[in-house]
Amino acid sequence: MSARSRIRPLATTGAVVALAAAAGMSLTACGSSAAAGAPKGAPSGTASTLKLGYFANVTHAVPVVGVGDGSYAKALGSTKLSTTIYNAGPTAVQALLSGAIDAAYVGPNPAINAFIKSHGTAVRLIAGGASGGAALVAKPSITDVSQLAGKTVADPQRGGTQDIALKYYLKNHGLGFTGSGGKNVNVVSQDNAQTLTLFKQGRIDAAWLPEPWVSRLQQQAGAKVLVDEKSQWPGGNFVTTNLLVSTSYLKKNPRTVSALLGAQVATAQSITADPTKAATELDADLGKLTGKKLPEAVVVAALKNVKVGWDPYASSLKELASHAAAVDLLSKDADLQGIYDLGPLNAVLQNKKLAVVSDGGLGAKGSS
Incomplete structure (x- = not known):
């Protein structure tokens, strides 16, 4: 039917x-x-x-x-x-x-x-x-994860797959996401369409997203891939x-x-x-x-x-x-x-x- x-x-x-x-x-x-x-x-x-x-x-x-x-x-x-x-x-x-x-x-x-x-x-x-x-995309001026300190980074929803991937990656690179300080990253969870809009407006600096949003931020907002999640896994699988x-x-x-x-x-x-x-x-x-x-x-x-x-x-x-x-x-x-x-x-x-x-x-x- x-x-x-x-x-x-x-x-x-x-x-x-x-x-x-x-x-x-x-x-x-x-x-x-x-x-x-x-x-x-x-x-x-x-x-x-x-x-x-x-x-x-x-x-x-x-x-x-x-x-x-x-x-x-x-x-x-x-x-x-x-x-x-x-x-x-x-x-x-x-x-x-x-x-x-x-x-x-x-x-x-x-x-x-x-x-x-x-x-x-x-x-x-x-x-x-x-x-x-899935990938972490960022403003072209951000070329290293250390530059995310003090910046705002988005993902689709707290506790979701990209949220955990982002926070795990940040933690492994010496960055925090739960408090304040020079090495803290402001992680915000929101709808993907809102992330695209706010990225265009310069109100967020990066985002860990699934496709097609990775490609959309690249083509529509000038973002660059900072981390392709495949690179974090053996064989990319x-x-x-x-x-x-x-x-x-x-x-x-x-x-x-x-x-x-x-x-x-x-x-x-x-x-x-x-x-x-x-x-x-x-x-x-x-x-x-x-x-x-x-x-x-x-x-x-x-x-x-x-x-x-x-x-x-x-x-x-x-x-x-x-x-x-x-x-x-x-x-x-x-x-x-x-x-x-x-x-x-x-x-x-x-x-x-x-x-x-x-x-x-x-x-x-x-x-x-």
């Missing part, structure tokens, strides 16, 4: 007004997530509705394109697809934990926080989504986007989850096979979601910095958890055992004669 999308009010004062405006006519809200039971005549394990969250970012290219071209809805068959757009992961996982949505594409740190907050019961990571596509699902939804609706994963794999393959076509589609889809057409060539440049797929890069998740603990945004003794359930994904991959992926030892008993 056709996907129906809605824009969820964002948690920051600078929420994307354009998103809400775009939602007025072409995007409609869905009903309560309490809808249960399989559609009439559907096989057992099929949900009547899938409520899916994701971001209007290039790092979420797979759901943006897959929902936009109808591939996800087609794969889900009789299950009605309803989607919600978020600015950052903490808001999305809050919706997931509250039952407002059933699954969401989010960054690794919000997924970890949701798992820990629910004592390992409420959510499971069932796939990756993207690697790369680290998880940027995961697919997180409600544990109860996963258990009750295995056929629907399998269909969702199948659509993700097929869409990722399509993007990889023809990135030029994918960039055109992604550009159009992002324009519809945000209510504004992106400047020419932004999406093409941004997509080159992102590796789409389904590998969760589980080893990087462990490291990201340690980064969060190092900046006091996660307990140092946080237990991630059981956060992954890659069984459904690996079944899809085997059916497509593709290599299975590893959970890095963080799966529940009996999972891959």
Whole structure:
């Protein structure tokens, strides 16, 4: 069935007004997530509705394109697809934990926080989504991280993946972010569109952002990349986007989850096979979601910095958890055992004669 999308009010004062405006006519809200039971005549394990969250970012290219071209809805068959757009992961996982949505594409740190907050019961990571596509951009006059002392640096949301990456990087370079003094950096968390506006106005000096905002600040505001996050990881591989699902939804609706994963794999393959076509589609889809057409060539440049797929890069998740603990945004003794359930994904991959992926030892008993 056709996907129906809605824009969820964002948690920051600078929420994307354009998103809400775009939602007025072409995007409609869905009903309560309490809808249960399989559609009439559907096989057992099929949900009547899938409520899916994701971001209007290039790092979420797979759901943006897959929902936009109808591939996800087609794969889900009789299950009605309803989607919600978020600015950052903490808001999305809050919706997931509250039952407002059933699954969401989010960054690794919000997924970890949701798992820990629910004592390992409420959510499971069932796939990756993207690697790369995040960077620290700054004014051209700033050529070294030491020059950020006393400056204002933005990220999408406190506790989010880029927020932790930024603070961990600052800490490792002898800079603070919680107080005052000559080596303190003023870190502000806000909507990405607001960051672009304030950077143009000279009111912020740098930002750690996901694509397409890295490319947008470069092309529209004259920013330069100070740190490409890929440079901080062996081989440049680290998880940027995961697919997180409600544990109860996963258990009750295995056929629907399998269909969702199948659509993700097929869409990722399509993007990889023809990135030029994918960039055109992604550009159009992002324009519809945000209510504004992106400047020419932004999406093409941004997509080159992102590796789409389904590998969760589980080893990087462990490291990201340690980064969060190092900046006091996660307990140092946080237990991630059981956060992954890659069984459904690996079944899809085997059916497509593709290599299975590893959970890095963080799966529940009996999972891959």
